[in-house]
Amino acid sequence: MRRLLAHALPPAAVVVLVLAAWEAVVRLRHIPEYLLPGPLRIAAALREDWPILFPSLLRTLTVTAEALLAAAVLGAALAVLLVQAKWIERSLFPFAVILQVTPLVAIAPLLLIWVKDVDLALGLCAFLVAFFPVASNTALGLQSADHNLLDLMRLYGASRWKILRYIRLPSALPYFLGGLRISGGLALVGAVVAELVAGTGGTASGLAYRILEAGYTLAIPRMFAALVLLGAAGVLLYAALSGVSYLALRRWHESAVGREGTRPRTGSPRGVVDKEGLTSELSGH
Amino acid sequence: MPPAPGPEPTVPIVRLRQVTQRYANGTEALAGLDLDVAEGELLALLGPSGCGKSTALRLMAGLLAPTAGTVERHLPDPHAVGFVFQEPTLLPWATVEANVALPLKLLGLPRPEIRRRAAERLESLGLGGFARAYPRELSGGMRMRVSIARALAARPRLLLLDEPFAALDEITRWRLNDELLGLWRSEGLTVVFVTHSVYESAYLATRIAVLTARPGRIAGEIAVDAPVPRGPDHRGSEAYLRTCRAVSARLAEALGNGGTP
Numbered sequence: 167m168r169r170l171l172a173h174a175l176p177p178a179a180v181v182v183l184v185l186a187a188w189e190a191v192v193r194l195r196h197i198p199e200y201l202l203p204g205p206l207r208i209a210a211a212l213r214e215d216w217p218i219l220f221p222s223l224l225r226t227l228t229v230t231a232e233a234l235l236a237a238a239v240l241g242a243a244l245a246v247l248l249v250q251a252k253w254i255e256r257s258l259f260p261f262a263v264i265l266q267v268t269p270l271v272a273i274a275p276l277l278l279i280w281v282k283d284v285d286l287a288l289g290l291c292a293f294l295v296a297f298f299p300v301a302s303n304t305a306l307g308l309q310s311a312d313h314n315l316l317d318l319m320r321l322y323g324a325s326r327w328k329i330l331r332y333i334r335l336p337s338a339l340p341y342f343l344g345g346l347r348i349s350g351g352l353a354l355v356g357a358v359v360a361e362l363v364a365g366t367g368g369t370a371s372g373l374a375y376r377i378l379e380a381g382y383t384l385a386i387p388r389m390f391a392a393l394v395l396l397g398a399a400g401v402l403l404y405a406a407l408s409g410v411s412y413l414a415l416r417r418w419h420e421s422a423v424g425r426e427g428t429r430p431r432t433g434s435p436r437g438v439v440d441k442e443g444l445t446s447e448l449s450g451h
Numbered sequence: 452m453p454p455a456p457g458p459e460p461t462v463p464i465v466r467l468r469q470v471t472q473r474y475a476n477g478t479e480a481l482a483g484l485d486l487d488v489a490e491g492e493l494l495a496l497l498g499p500s501g502c503g504k505s506t507a508l509r510l511m512a513g514l515l516a517p518t519a520g521t522v523e524r525h526l527p528d529p530h531a532v533g534f535v536f537q538e539p540t541l542l543p544w545a546t547v548e549a550n551v552a553l554p555l556k557l558l559g560l561p562r563p564e565i566r567r568r569a570a571e572r573l574e575s576l577g578l579g580g581f582a583r584a585y586p587r588e589l590s591g592g593m594r595m596r597v598s599i600a601r602a603l604a605a606r607p608r609l610l611l612l613d614e615p616f617a618a619l620d621e622i623t624r625w626r627l628n629d630e631l632l633g634l635w636r637s638e639g640l641t642v643v644f645v646t647h648s649v650y651e652s653a654y655l656a657t658r659i660a661v662l663t664a665r666p667g668r669i670a671g672e673i674a675v676d677a678p679v680p681r682g683p684d685h686r687g688s689e690a691y692l693r694t695c696r697a698v699s700a701r702l703a704e705a706l707g708n709g710g711t712p
Binding site for chain 2: 314323332336339419
């Protein structure tokens with residue numbers, strides 16, 4: 167409890183101070199709320215406009231989640247395909263790179279013309295930006311499998327499929343999860359950017375649409391409230407994906423295991439090795 | 452010795468004839484290596500670093516095909532080989548039990564059989580209490596034990612070890628030496644292990660093949676006839692010291708004229 171307090175207190179204090187300073191400046195300099203509302207005004211807007219903003223948040227999050235899920239599945243699948251043969255990698259990878267380096271704002275209008283269903287078009291945009299980190303990271307992971315382990319598989323005459331299942335996929339898991347963490351944020355950005363491009367033309371009513379709408383009607387506090395929600399959603403998404411990564415890797419991967427003498431990332435100290443080579447955690451069982 | 456035709460009991464389990472191994476980068480690891488591995492022996496391949504000992508072992512395992520020469524293997528099936536690498540080379544994401552069970556899974560054994568055999572193996576290497584541990588939670592010596600348990604899980608006829616104890620401390624190494632001798636006796640294994648330690652080869656082997664520096668050839672062979680339950684006392688015995696001296700002399704000779712074939 168004490169440690170938690172020591173951990174959480176400084177950042178919390180900084181946040182409170184910054185917000186207080188912001189409020190003070192807005193009040194003392196009489197800055198009109200259509201230029202810069204204070205934190206209290208934004209909080210009020212958040213409360214008042216919750217019935218409008220919350221459904222919009224859900225919509226944006228739905229598009230983000232769908233895009234991220236598709237990126238995870240298809241990205242990993244493409245990575246598996248890429249590492250099957252050098253010629254496949256050489257012929258397909260450039261397409262992935264081209265898709266990645268072309269700015270989304272430039273492709274989004276085309277996609278919105280081509281795809282009738284606006285929701286699908288938005289999801290597609292978000293998917294396009296979220297796809298690459300998963301695919302390229304996973305491909306790297308699949309190729310990073312220990313060569314001796316691959317030799318061992320050959321010794322027992324293991325098929326390509328068994329090598330993939332027992333060696334390559336588990337080796338790639340930390341890389342895949344790392345890519346997914348990047349893709350999470352990108353999918354959210356993609357969903358928002360696509361909706362901004364779609365503008366008021368469609369039936370879309372995600373958070374980006376609320377921001378545009380608030381801009382047109384000079385409802386600046388509501389605009390800020392929507393921004394706050396977007397920021398919070400991004401942070402939560404990142405935290406959730408980090409949590410998934412930690413849970414999947416905590417028993418074996420260096421990135422998730424605490425060391426003796428240093429504080430583990432989360433949870434209780436583990437992986438403390440004694441002379442017999444058993445961890446204290448195990449001997450406790 | 453003329454090559455004996457037909458499956459007589461004297462047929463070596465592995466026979467290398469005039470084996471040359473050249474890698475793509477031009478390195479010649481072996482040049483004209485002749486070596487027989489007899490059923491039931493404990494053969495040490497001793498030589499300086501980079502003399503192609505590991506290459507010879509990989510040829511015996513069937514992981515490499517020789518550039519020239521022949522490698523014959525007389526095994527009941529091609530998978531009856533266990534291989535222990537220099538590093539433990541375990542699956543870090545799998546428990547000790549799952550690591551040992553891997554070869555059995557690959558060979559497609561039924562699940563209860565896999566579980567039974569893995570447990571048996573863990574027990575025989577003193578790993579019984581560690582089945583649910585992960586490799587990173589174990590010490591170096593324990594990890595190497597898991598690696599040996601995995602190599603033996605599918606009950607191989609031939610066990611190949613590539614400097615398995617080089618990275619371990621001496622106390623652990625000695626203990627594992629004795630365990631390896633015990634397993635060799637109790638399982639009726641044929642063992643080939645690579646080492647650069649004169650003392651280890653003299654303690655463990657029933658026969659020592661000394662290799663020249665790169666490209667490797669056999670510089671000489673020394674039979675070790677000390678009786679096999681070799682306890683700690685053996686390390687101080689006259690017979691052991693005599694073997695060490697003989698092996699050292701042969702190794703010095705091999706290094707002296709190793710460059711010229």
